[in-house]
Amino acid sequence: MNIDAGSYTREAFLEGLQAAGFPPPVPLERDASYALDVHTHPFEAWGLILEGEFVIEVDGVATRFPAGRSFRLAAGVAHKEWAGPQGARYLAGRKEMQA
Numbered sequence: 001m002n003i004d005a006g007s008y009t010r011e012a013f014l015e016g017l018q019a020a021g022f023p024p025p026v027p028l029e030r031d032a033s034y035a036l037d038v039h040t041h042p043f044e045a046w047g048l049i050l051e052g053e054f055v056i057e058v059d060g061v062a063t064r065f066p067a068g069r070s071f072r073l074a075a076g077v078a079h080k081e082w083a084g085p086q087g088a089r090y091l092a093g094r095k096e097m098q099a
Contacts, residue, residue: 001058005046005070010091013048013070016095022046025091030054033035037084045073046093052082 007039008016017025047054047070054065056073058081064084065071073079075097 001061003058003071004063004065005072006043006069007008008048008070009068010048010050012093017046020046020095022093022095024032027089028068028092029087029089030083031087032083032085034087036080038080039074040078041073041074041094043094043096044075045071046095047071048058050089050091052086054081054090055084056081064095084091 014025018081022044047065048067049067049069051067053067054070055062056065057063058073058077062080063071066084
C-alpha cells in the first residue's frame with residue numbers, strides 16, 4: 001500500500017485538504033521518543049511534515065516522511081507510527097468516515 005502522497009508546500013497542502021473535503025488540520029508535535037504500536041483510526045488521515053521526520057509502517061513496510069513530504073492513510077488501516085530522531089512537527093487532516 002502506497003501511503004506517500006508526495007511533496008507539498010503548506011499552502012498547497014491546505015488547498016488540497018479543503019478540495020478533498022477535509023476540515024482544517026490539527027497541528028501536532030511529537031518528540032523523538034514518540035512511538036505507537038499497531039493501531040487504526042476511524043478517520044482518513046492526510047498529513048504534511050513541517051519539521052523533523054515521521055515514519056509510518058503498513059504491512060511491515062516502513063515509509064519515512066521528512067519535512068515537506070505528505071502521507072495519506074485510509075480509515076481502518078492497521079499501522080505503526082513513530083517520530084524520527086529529532087522528533088516531528090506536522091499538520092494532520094482527519095476526515096471522519098461517513099455513516
